Amino acid sequence: MNKLWRAVSATMVFVAMLLLVYGVHARFFHVDVVLYDALLDGVLACILSAAVLWRGRWLAMLGGFEKLQLAAIWLLLAYGFAISVPTVIDRSLSFYILEKLQQRGGGIQLARLDEVFVREYMPEHRLVEIRLTEQLASGTVRLDGNCVRLTQRGQHLASFSRYLRRNFLPRQRLLMSDYSDALTDPFRHDRPSPGYEC
Numbered sequence: 001m002n003k004l005w006r007a008v009s010a011t012m013v014f015v016a017m018l019l020l021v022y023g024v025h026a027r028f029f030h031v032d033v034v035l036y037d038a039l040l041d042g043v044l045a046c047i048l049s050a051a052v053l054w055r056g057r058w059l060a061m062l063g064g065f066e067k068l069q070l071a072a073i074w075l076l077l078a079y080g081f082a083i084s085v086p087t088v089i090d091r092s093l094s095f096y097i098l099e100k101l102q103q104r105g106g107g108i109q110l111a112r113l114d115e116v117f118v119r120e121y122m123p124e125h126r127l128v129e130i131r132l133t134e135q136l137a138s139g140t141v142r143l144d145g146n147c148v149r150l151t152q153r154g155q156h157l158a159s160f161s162r163y164l165r166r167n168f169l170p171r172q173r174l175l176m177s178d179y180s181d182a183l184t185d186p187f188r189h190d191r192p193s194p195g196y197e198c
Contacts, residue, residue: 003061007070010053014074017052018045018081026086033137034090035082042078046071090130096121147198 022041031037050071053059059067089095100116101108108116121127132148135141140154150158171181182188 003066006059006061007066010049010059010070011074011077013053014045014049015077017049018042018078021045021048022081022086033134035087035134036137038082038086039079042075042082046074046078049074093121096125144198149198 018041021044022038025031025037025041050067054067059070062070100120132141135154136143138153140151140157141148142151143149165186166184169181169184171184172179173181173183175182
């Protein structure tokens with residue numbers, strides 16, 4: 001029981017270190033991609049926590065394998081935090097809708113929500129710039145003059161994404177008042193190209 005208590009206490013120290021490292025990084029340093037930098041913060045918090053707690057002999061009663069397991073748990077917690085908090089807030093259209101409804105006095109006409117997304121959401125959140133920055137940092141696209149082009153890695157990832165979308169998304173998903181499989185293949189009714197290809 002003493003080992004469990006020490007491991008739980010050490011994990012609380014790790015969580016505090018993670019929040020501190022992430023908070024300092026987000027507030028005072030450059031962030032290229034929210035997800036990647038939050039993951040890096042988690043690894044750094046794990047290293048710092050392990051150094052402090054293992055050197056301070058707080059976890060001396062744990063064996064080497066138990067310490068390794070604890071570090072793995074911390075990394076999983078850091079991953080969960082990176083995906084579930086800063087990345088969700090950064091990317092969430094659902095949160096944006098709630099915030100926009102609040103900003104506009106609590107209600108927006110349903111028929112005019114499209115305007116909100118095109119005229120407000122995209123410029124306010126600099127959606128094209130931020131997502132393009134992520135893709136450039138991921139190596140999935142490259143800039144070729146005035147063209148954005150897929151890299152080989154981007155080709156593979158796009159194919160993988162389409163495969164997952166077609167085979168793993170729900171086939172009976174509620175979209176407003178109807179159940180549909182429309183999102184399993186949003187390109188099934190391909191529109192004529194407006195001519196923006198390079």
